[in-house]
Amino acid sequence: MSRTPIGLAVIGAGYWGPNLVRNAQATPGMRLEYLCDLDVERARKVLGAYSTVRASGSLEEVLADPAVHAVAIATPAATHLQVAMAALEAGKHVLVEKPLAATLAEGQQLVAAARRRGLTLMLDHTYCYTAAVQHLRELVRGGGIGKVQYLDSVRINLGLVQPDVDVLWDLAPHDLSIFLSILPDDVTPIAVAAHGSDPIGAGRACVAHLTLQLTGGAMAHVHVNWLSPTKIRTMVIGGSARTVVWDDLQPAQRLSIYDRGVDRTDSNGNGDDARTRAIVSYRTGDMVAPALNEKEALRTMMAEFAASITEGRAPLTDGISGLRVLSILEAASASLAQGGAFMPVLDPSELPEEVSA
Structure with a gap:
C-alpha cells in the first residue's frame, strides 16, 4: 500500500462530497476511483473533467472493487452506521464526516469493528487540521499558556435549519472536537449542562448554550446559533500564564496571544493596608500575533488519512x-431534556475492552 496509491471512493455527492473529491485528487499517494451517490447524474456533474473517476449509484459495486482500499463518507449522520460498517466489513479503511454516528452506541460498534479488522477509522473533524488549531494544540498542550482555566467558544450565523438534528448536533461538534484536540491529556470533560430554545417553532433547538465541567476545575462554554444575522467564529482559551483569542474570520490575524491576566497573591498580615488584604493582582503584558502557515485544512486532513493508512498508525482524529x-x-441532549441539569460525560476509556482497548 505504501508503494502504490491508495484507491479511494467518496460516498455522497451532496454538500460535502465535492470538497472531498477535490482534495482527494490533490493528495499525493491517493487515487480517486469512484464517486458514489444514489443520484448518479449528480455524481457525474460533480466529477466534471475527472474523466478517470467513475460515477456509481451502487455502494455494493464500489466496495467489491479491489482497487478501492478506502472510502470517505459524506452522507447524512443517520446512514453512517450502515455505510461505514459495510465498508469496514469489506476490508476498507474509513473516513467519515462528523459526527461519527447518530448515537454513541452506533459509534462504539464502528470503533470495535475497525479495531477487530485492523483498519483505520478516522473522523473528518476538519477544524482540527487548520493552521490555527494546530498552533493552539502545540501551545496549550506544551504548557505555553500555563494551566488551562477556561475555554469560551461562539459559533453563530444565519445558518441552515437542519431537518433531522438540532443546532447542538449540527454545529457544536466543531467546537467540541477542537477542545478535545488542544486540551492536555489530563484535562477532560466530566459533566455537561445544555440550554436551548426554539423561537421559530422549528421543532428543535435553534439556539443553544453548552457548559462543560473539566477536570482540574476548568470550565468550557459553547454558544451555537442558526438564527444570528451576524457570523461570529471566535474562541478564547484562558490560562494561568497567557490567554489566546482565535478569530477565524480575521485571516490576517487569526490568533492573538495575550500576556495579560489575573494572578492570585498571598495576603500577608491582618492590617488595614489594602496591599495586605489583596488576593489578586493584574498582569498587563505584550500581545503577540504568531504567523501561521495557512493551508487548506481539508487537504491536510486528507493527507493525514493517507499517512495513517500507509504508516499503520492512529490518525489525529481517530474513532x-x-x-x-x-x-x-x-449527555447534552439528556441535559436539555432535564431542563439544563448537569449530566455526566462518559469517558471512552471506560468502555468495554473490545471498544476502548
Whole structure:
C-alpha cells in the first residue's frame, strides 16, 4: 500500500462530497476511483473533467472493487452506521464526516469493528487540521499558556435549519472536537449542562448554550446559533500564564496571544493596608500575533488519512475522538431534556475492552 496509491471512493455527492473529491485528487499517494451517490447524474456533474473517476449509484459495486482500499463518507449522520460498517466489513479503511454516528452506541460498534479488522477509522473533524488549531494544540498542550482555566467558544450565523438534528448536533461538534484536540491529556470533560430554545417553532433547538465541567476545575462554554444575522467564529482559551483569542474570520490575524491576566497573591498580615488584604493582582503584558502557515485544512486532513493508512498508525482524529464528541452530545441532549441539569460525560476509556482497548 505504501508503494502504490491508495484507491479511494467518496460516498455522497451532496454538500460535502465535492470538497472531498477535490482534495482527494490533490493528495499525493491517493487515487480517486469512484464517486458514489444514489443520484448518479449528480455524481457525474460533480466529477466534471475527472474523466478517470467513475460515477456509481451502487455502494455494493464500489466496495467489491479491489482497487478501492478506502472510502470517505459524506452522507447524512443517520446512514453512517450502515455505510461505514459495510465498508469496514469489506476490508476498507474509513473516513467519515462528523459526527461519527447518530448515537454513541452506533459509534462504539464502528470503533470495535475497525479495531477487530485492523483498519483505520478516522473522523473528518476538519477544524482540527487548520493552521490555527494546530498552533493552539502545540501551545496549550506544551504548557505555553500555563494551566488551562477556561475555554469560551461562539459559533453563530444565519445558518441552515437542519431537518433531522438540532443546532447542538449540527454545529457544536466543531467546537467540541477542537477542545478535545488542544486540551492536555489530563484535562477532560466530566459533566455537561445544555440550554436551548426554539423561537421559530422549528421543532428543535435553534439556539443553544453548552457548559462543560473539566477536570482540574476548568470550565468550557459553547454558544451555537442558526438564527444570528451576524457570523461570529471566535474562541478564547484562558490560562494561568497567557490567554489566546482565535478569530477565524480575521485571516490576517487569526490568533492573538495575550500576556495579560489575573494572578492570585498571598495576603500577608491582618492590617488595614489594602496591599495586605489583596488576593489578586493584574498582569498587563505584550500581545503577540504568531504567523501561521495557512493551508487548506481539508487537504491536510486528507493527507493525514493517507499517512495513517500507509504508516499503520492512529490518525489525529481517530474513532475514539469521535466517541468522545458523541458522549458529550448525548449527555447534552439528556441535559436539555432535564431542563439544563448537569449530566455526566462518559469517558471512552471506560468502555468495554473490545471498544476502548
